[in-house]
Amino acid sequence: MSPEALSVLIYEIAQELVSSEMAGSLTRDLIPPAEKIAVMRPKDRAHGDWATNIAMQLAKKAGMKPRDLAELFAKELPKSEGVKSVEVAGPGFINITLDSASSAAVVDAVLAAGDSFGFNDHLAGKTLNLEFVSANPTGPIHIGGTRWAAVGDSMARVLEANGANVVREYYFNDHGEQINRFAKSLVAAWAGEETPADGYKGAYIEEITERVVKEAAADGVDLNALERVDGGVDKDGNPLGEGDSELREEFRKRAVPMMFDEIQKSMKEFRVNFDVWFHENSLYQDGEVTRAIEELRQRGDIFEKDGATWFASTKHGDDKDRVIIKSNGEYAYFAADIAYYWNKRHRTVNPADTAIYMLGADHHGYIGRMMAMxxxxxxxxxxxxxxxxxxxxxxxxxxxxxxxxxxxxxVVTLEDLVEAVGVDAARYSLARTDYNQSVDIDLNLLASHTNENPLYYVQYAHARSCNVDRNAAAAGVTTEGADLALLDTEADGDLLAALAQYPSMLSQAGDGREPHRVAHYLEDLAGRYHKWYAAERVVPMALTDAEQALPEADRKVLEIAKNPEPARAAARLKLNDAAKQVIANGLALLAVTAPEKM
Known part of the structure; x- marks a missing residue:
């Protein structure tokens, strides 16, 4: 029986207690829905397979002592098939022990569902627009953007496993001063001059400059013939803005697409595939900035002051009103934010029910204005x-x-990290920590093949389970005739309980936007699997000479341990395969490989 099934059972018992007027002043509307009833794994296995604090949760509402209410649940729970015993502990905890067959039912559930075990549909019908990374196209993806790539893509996979329609989106900031600084840096590199004080440095600037020079030459463009002074025109004959020149515009129009291509290539190699690559500049070109501002004007949230156009964001909880068109007629950066959100919510294809923005630590000050908008x-x-x-x-x-x-x-880039430890280790190490916390990435640890390396520990569990399958096949052990009720040892129970927790973990990870829960779960599951592997045999194993020399009683114990009866061996092989499946499923949510050999 899974924790989800127990939650439903407890909910039904609570309803029955109300109907029979045994639960004091408790009423049906005060009982939380089944999915909100906590069923957890006790820290000490001696306390049972599962525990719930439902009696403590409802006691005040019922006007009863928690232990008295718990005793009522404890009396009803054993009447259900699969529940072996129930005990009330402490101030009102209810400890539940299942019979072996009920505990082991999760094995068949895992093997029947395969890759989709644990998937649910509670977010079905929802379109979630998940925007992440969104680095400026002025250089390689830095380590902060790399973290968002790992976390964002893993989050998208978790949300999809919960039934949501997820749109992965990358927003290119290709409109504004950062692009001007990028172009100026390239021109300076071309001319052999010092990088501007506000420009970009690094070997990649030299690389992009060389590519622009080659591309321009191939197109018959003489860069030396272009004006370097401000006030030139663009390729369509339109006057260039302040700080622009013909030469700078030539570098811009060629170099920015090159950076786009590099970023897209880096993301694909990092196993991140975006559904939408959105260009900020399109918001201006398509008139969406103007339309979004007019929409807010119609709603009474735009006003004019000191020659500028303002968004009255204080009306909606922000700490101050925001300029969106400066007094010189230039748009403030926030103007594009307004249009971009409106675009996400009103697209013809996949309009967002929820627009999720994944931003860096330096964007904390944006929250107030964004929520106001x-x-x-x-x-x-x-x-x-x-x-x-x-x-x-x-x-x-x-x-x-x-x-x-x-x-x-x-800075350290995505390519630097992948070169040092590989895609698997890079993704796993960045996704396993709550994004609300800073994280230290130890390159030596990630490159090591030891149990101290969390990824190695998890992947080795999968490889080990595959080796069990190979050894079983060689020894003629199959799952035919498996009796799952024989999975009755402490090690069996620990592994079964871990498998049963996977669906609820997946649901919590989706609702909380917490993909790191997957990694934490996998590390716990791997630990239980390694202990199980050390304690229980699937394939018969002959005694060593030293073991043969032991006293008869000790020798017989070892013979039984090393040579399980066929039905038990078959059951353990099924349990092994279920663990293998769930480990592979969890790693897939993080886009990390599940090796068959290590």
């Missing part, structure tokens, strides 16, 4: 818009911070 459009902050803030990543080697990139010059 959401409310101004008539939406619900926290429901139609959710903002997740990720913390910093520190890369360590030999106990010291790694700060310099071979290519980017002043």
């Amino acid at each position: 959401c409310a101004a459009f008539g939406d619900k902050p926290g429901e139609n818009m959710q903002i997740l803030i990720g913390q910093l990543v520190n890369v360590m080697k030999d106990g010291k911070p790694v700060r310099m990139s071979k290519r980017a010059g002043n």
